[in-house]
Amino acid sequence: MGGFQVPLGEGAVDVALPDCDVTVAxxxxxxxxxVRAAAEAAVADPVGPxxxxxxxxxxTVAIVVTDLTRxxxxxxxxxxxLSELQRAGVYREQVTVVVGLGLHRPMTDEELEAMLGxxxxxxxxxxxxxxxxGKTVAIGAGGDPLIRYTHGPEMLGNDGVRLGRVESNxxxxxxxxxxxxxxxEFCLNVTRGPTGTRTGEASDAGSDEGGGSAGVLDVAAGxxxxxxxxxxxxxxxxxxxxVAGEFDAVVAGVGAPKDANLYQATRAATxxxxxxxxxxxxxxxxxxxxxxxxxxxxxxxxxxFYERLxxxxxxxxxxxxxxxxxxxxxxxxxxxxxxLRDHDVYVTNxxxxxxVEECLMTARETVADAVEPGSDVLVVPDALxxxxx
Numbered sequence: 001m002g003g004f005q006v007p008l009g010e011g012a013v014d015v016a017l018p019d020c021d022v023t024v025a026x027x028x029x030x031x032x033x034x035v036r037a038a039a040e041a042a043v044a045d046p047v048g049p050x051x052x053x054x055x056x057x058x059x060t061v062a063i064v065v066t067d068l069t070r071x072x073x074x075x076x077x078x079x080x081x082l083s084e085l086q087r088a089g090v091y092r093e094q095v096t097v098v099v100g101l102g103l104h105r106p107m108t109d110e111e112l113e114a115m116l117g118x119x120x121x122x123x124x125x126x127x128x129x130x131x132x133x134g135k136t137v138a139i140g141a142g143g144d145p146l147i148r149y150t151h152g153p154e155m156l157g158n159d160g161v162r163l164g165r166v167e168s169n170x171x172x173x174x175x176x177x178x179x180x181x182x183x184x185e186f187c188l189n190v191t192r193g194p195t196g197t198r199t200g201e202a203s204d205a206g207s208d209e210g211g212g213s214a215g216v217l218d219v220a221a222g223x224x225x226x227x228x229x230x231x232x233x234x235x236x237x238x239x240x241x242x243v244a245g246e247f248d249a250v251v252a253g254v255g256a257p258k259d260a261n262l263y264q265a266t267r268a269a270t271x272x273x274x275x276x277x278x279x280x281x282x283x284x285x286x287x288x289x290x291x292x293x294x295x296x297x298x299x300x301x302x303x304x305f306y307e308r309l310x311x312x313x314x315x316x317x318x319x320x321x322x323x324x325x326x327x328x329x330x331x332x333x334x335x336x337x338x339x340l341r342d343h344d345v346y347v348t349n350x351x352x353x354x355x356v357e358e359c360l361m362t363a364r365e366t367v368a369d370a371v372e373p374g375s376d377v378l379v380v381p382d383a384l385x386x387x388x389x
Contacts, residue, residue: 007255046222301329
């Protein structure tokens with residue numbers, strides 16, 4: 001097999017590697033659910049207390065949702081939660097929808113309208129310089145100090161911090177504790193399958209019209225810890241792929257919304273290299289097709305990421321320097337540098353090749369240009385929703 005497709009922006013690109021031995025990693029996936037029906041069922045039978053038992057008619061309520069970097073059906077989840085709150089006597093005017101930006105750029109009014117529909121007027125972009133505190137709440141709506149701690153070199157350099165690991169994971173433990181302290185009482189979360197799931201990141205929130213509804217495999221509601229663990233089991237079953245052998249190159253697909261900027265798109269490379277099972281031989285490369293319409297990215301975290309990588313001479317020295325500490329947002333540069341010490345990363349099909357080259361990576365026009373003839377190639381069409389084991 002030498003021909004395949006990988007995501008690029010909202011579409012896909014055809015790739016032909018006739019001189020290569022190509023293997024495609026396809027997760028088992030599963031049957032997609034009707035998100036609204038599943039969300040309504042989840043809040044009716046939650047893990048722990050129902051939301052109607054947690055609020056009083058005179059309460060004000062914050063619903064924290066993901067931003068545009070997460071393909072999540074927030075419009076559906078917010079709508080379902082608002083209906084449940086109304087049953088308890090808490091009405092729409094008592095609710096604020098907080099967009100958990102972390103250190104990403106604020107969402108525009110148009111983006112909020114597209115994401116939340118009729119509920120966009122309730123939304124505010126969270127300012128990470130404010131205090132605040134679960135990951136969507138603790139990080140997305142958290143303050144600079146908490147982001148600094150959870151995304152610092154001591155945490156991200158810990159061997160226990162791995163994709164797919166919920167128990168004995170220091171990062172998971174830290175955000176769970178932060179969620180407790182900030183008063184997170186109820187979650188309505190989803191888990192997504194890989195691209196092409198038959199007919200998701202989560203929202204701490206509640207119309208199937210939302211673009212994030214596609215490919216959702218499971219929905220759970222209730223106690224935050226219980227919700228995460230149930231959905232982690234669902235995700236592991238749907239996303240795991242056993243990979244044998246070592247490959248010269250891995251083509252790691254991203255697609256929208258993550259390929260809008262280099263900060264997000266590099267997740268494809270680091271998920272491959274630093275995941276449970278690195279399938280690359282020594283000196284092998286990762287190839288990431290990514291549109292990069294926003295260049296490196298426009299938020300404060302993305303700017304710090306760019307400044308660190310573009311200001312470095314090489315990945316090894318940057319990694320050693322950053323082990324002594326760095327500002328929030330720069331953690332992605334630290335993780336990328338960790339991967340780049342052992343493997344080159346090629347970014348193809350982008351609108352910002354100069355940014356790629358400035359950031360210690362290599363730009364090529366096409367995937368075929370980035371793969372040496374005769375290579376053993378592993379294709380991971382949906383690298384962010386595939387767990388290589």
